[in-house]
Amino acid sequence: MASVAHETRASVGRLMGWRSPNAFAVGALLIAAAALPLIWRNDYVIDVALTALIWMVLNQSWNLQLGIGGIWNFGQLAIFAIGGYVAGLVSLRWGIDPWLALVMGGSAAALVSAVIAIPVLRLRGIYASLLTFSFAEVVRLLVISDESGLTGGSFGLSGIPGLAFEGLAPDAKQRAYYWIALGLVVVTAVFIYVFIHSPLGTALKALRDSPAYAASRGVSPMKMQVITFATSAFIAGVAGAFYAQYYGTISPSVMGLGPLSLFVAMLVVGGLGTFWGPMLGTALIMVVSEALRDLEEARLIVVGLILLLTIVLAPRGLVPLLQQGWARLQQWMAEDDAPEDGPGEDVPENKPTPQQEGSR
């Protein structure tokens, strides 16, 4: 009986169009990432890689809303920062254990997002972007102008206790943080993989593409989107908390328009709405922005131009392009082996928009 269940489960996945990533490639990638701090012992490089991992967690959580859910949230950086500030304050002021502070940062972020979720989710597309974009800016300006000492104003919080590796030597401590960051990325990826293929994820994509149709099939728009909003905010909050604990500080500069352009570029270049997009995009843009490290101002000009070129020329990002290229490659190989029966997989070249103009 079990084998039958297994067989149907695997074929259901195939029939639902779920691409199961091939285990070998993922395994190799993981081992390489884990081994990096051991092979490349330069702590500057590890620091960059570690930051990239933190951004990957944030971008995966952001993609869950923006790409998969079609929820136009441009305020995720404020949620990220709130996670950081809460974790910092909790451990600084009340001496809460950093690991618990990590979770509290995430929950605080989820709570704040649930509050703004109600107005945001009632809004039509562009208004949601306006509201969330302004929300992030207002939070930033509020923190900058705060003299009450709670948030440390424009200098932010400092001396935030780390994740209790005091005993280790500095480079060992950095490697420990690195592996935890990698762990966070993997856990988030697994969670999002399960989420996308769960009824909730299926309903979310349905709501994104045809909201009225999804509602008429029993999907409650507000419930699905609030759950997604809160889960995505929790992940972003945890990432923010971890960021604060690793660097020991968190400041409003993390929420500015510059960082926003960096992250949007990562999401768009990678491919909004795809599983691998956020990770690929983050890695690519981090490499580019590190390569331009010494150019300082020019760095953001280049990032801005990359974002502009990508959104104009390939708005669906790299991952869909790579997938199509890979599929065509397989087709081409399939044609070589068995020319007579022709390529199996039908690749949707250009997707016509669902609402074709009805003609009379």
Place this chain on the structure above:
Amino acid sequence: MTGTTMLEVEGLSKRFGGLAAVDDLSFSVAEGETFGIAGPNGAGKTTLFDAITGLTRASAGRIVFAGDEIQARSSHAICHRGVARTFQIPAVFPEHTVLGNVMVGAYFGGRSRGVPGLGFDDETVERARDAAAFVGLAERMEAVAGPMSLFDKKRLMIASAIATTPRLLMLDEPVGGLNPGEVDAVLGLVAKVRDSGVTVILIEHVMRALMAISDRVMVMNHGRLLFQGTPADVQRHEEVIRVYLGTESASDAVGPGGGDA
């Protein structure tokens, strides 16, 4: 047909600005009946469907489905009560596969789920597969819905509606824009659904299809009820002919269905 009333519409109106798309309309549909709705473009047919299924809020009047009022309910709640509909301009979840489309109906349509689980239970998968097979898409469950043909999309909509195990199925121009062979195929499907005891309400411009499948037909014009009766009475009724039937085009409608204003 049992005597109980499945759907009762009383004094229903829906106004957009000054224009009353549906104007004080009252009718009722018995359980197990197949009820056809006809009328020229802009008669308010689709607006009536939208009001019943919660897509738009009625301006006035009551809608009672299986005993309780639903005119103020949201569309997903109405679906949970057992009403499933299709759309005039075929709506699909373009990035989902055929099975994905039907699965949404199967999982979320039946009854209100508190917080959706992490996996699809076997019973839902079974129901979804059966619904897809029912409309003849059994072999193409893996195909992505976006680029599918008009005929396949219409069948897919019906499949995902059936997957919600509805007590009332509302079809908005199920055969509009299909060639004669496809029209017969869809009519066969609707007949099978009806014979399984589901009450069906359908809007249709193709007279041949509407008259063949409906037990009773209502003709609407300018949002009001013009005439209601058996298909035979409707076709003889001179007012209906003057306003609507006009060209007694016996030929089948081909090409995309005439849209509603």
Place this chain on the structure above:
Amino acid sequence: MLETRDLHAAYGQTRVLEGIDLTVGDGEVVIVIGPNGHGKTTLLRTISGLMAPTSGEVWFAGARVDGRSPDLIATDGLVHIPQGDLPFGDMTVEENLVLGAFPASDWRGRGQRLEHVYGIFPVLGERRGQRARTLSGGERRMLALGRGLMREARMLMIDEPSLGLAPVIVNEVYRHIGTIMRSGVTMLLVEENFSHVHDLDARILLLESGRIVREGTVAELEADEAVMATYLGT
């Protein structure tokens, strides 16, 4: 004045026009009849450039126009009164009419053109300051016709003037179309209901499933029972 050669058009996979060869001579009036959804509107939208044909050619006033942008074709003198009127809802009746004379050549003469249109449609004169959104169905149709007359038209295309109107108003609309026809302008009219046009002297084309299946004058078609039974069943 107008000639289409083997014109094809489609929405995504749904083919709508399956090879239309249509000619309209100078000063001639041609009426295309056919049930809903058989490509009548698509035919006009492809001629006026709102929609690109999948294959075939469109020639207007001696020049090939398929592929050109609709505003250039319009400026060349093709007036297309679209199905459903498409008024500028939040602008006044007068502003809608004035926009009908947008091309530079017509803009200067818009003043007395406006009075001319108010002469034909007095109701528009009374409602000139009102927002177009507040007009009734019949008044909107008059506005669409009036807007079309604001410009020097080499050819006038009207898409289903009777759509969604009560019978008494349809008669009034066709009375106006009759006077416009008598002014000698070349016209291509699209209509679903033959009964509205059978007293106009024009060449009738029957369009079904994207093809022209019959052609002839009103008298010829009325004489042919087979056609009457299947297509024009009054």
Place this chain on the structure above:
Amino acid sequence: MRSFFQAVVSGLVTGSLYALMTVGMTLIYGTLRTLNMALGAMVLVGGYVSWMLFSGLGWGPLAGLVGAAAVTFAFGVVIQQVAVRPLIGKTGVDFEMTAFISTFAVAIVFANVALEIYGARNKAVPPVVEGRLHLIEGVSVSWHQVVMAGVAIVMLVALGIFLSKTRYGLGISAVAQQLDAARLMGIPVQRVYNLTMGVSSALAGIAGVLLASVFFVSPNAGDLPLLKALIVAIFGGLGSVRGTIVAAYIIGLLEAMISLYFGVKWSLPVLFVVIMIVLLIRPTGLFGKPEEARL
């Protein structure tokens, strides 16, 4: 009591500035369905142009206004061609979202190019005219503020006349309300798009010149105006030009009152909370049309 009038006066002045910036945003959204995030960059450009003309060539403020308007008009057209036009008609992608991101990318490029060329230091620009005008005892407003409000109001009136009386002005409203009908009237849609972007950017550029002497000119001089314009756009709803102007004055006055009673620091957060409340009641803003934003 006097401080109340003072707040009202300064609220009206800022209100006219907000109107000048946000009316362009509504115009562009109405016609192009694009939320132009690069409008803030145009305020930035206006500031730097007036600074260069003033400190470089010593020209008067009038030249600054004209120069800034011309430069920003040109940039507006270029941005439309580069960042918006290629997106029109792309299938399988949400146009409004991609245009929002592409114009945001443009804003980032402008801000950092300015940083690269002019450095981070604030650039001072003297007010258009010195001195203050004493209205009633204790309530005064600087002449520059009078000029600011004056120029803004003149521009808005000119825009109103242009939109309702001139050929292309009507063309803009036509394109916004019914694209197909507008094309059938012979209205060249691309030229209208360029014109709309140009005019709106020029208005923002003029606002930049006027703001230059109040807030100095620096690479992120475009950020705050953009935020305020967004808040006014949400509050007024991207529906009508008139609605946006009214919303701008309401926000200007509201902001003045909040900073009077709560302190400047709280003006933005309280304003934001007010917006959230408005949106709960009317999800498309005060004047926004529920189904589609129209001019």
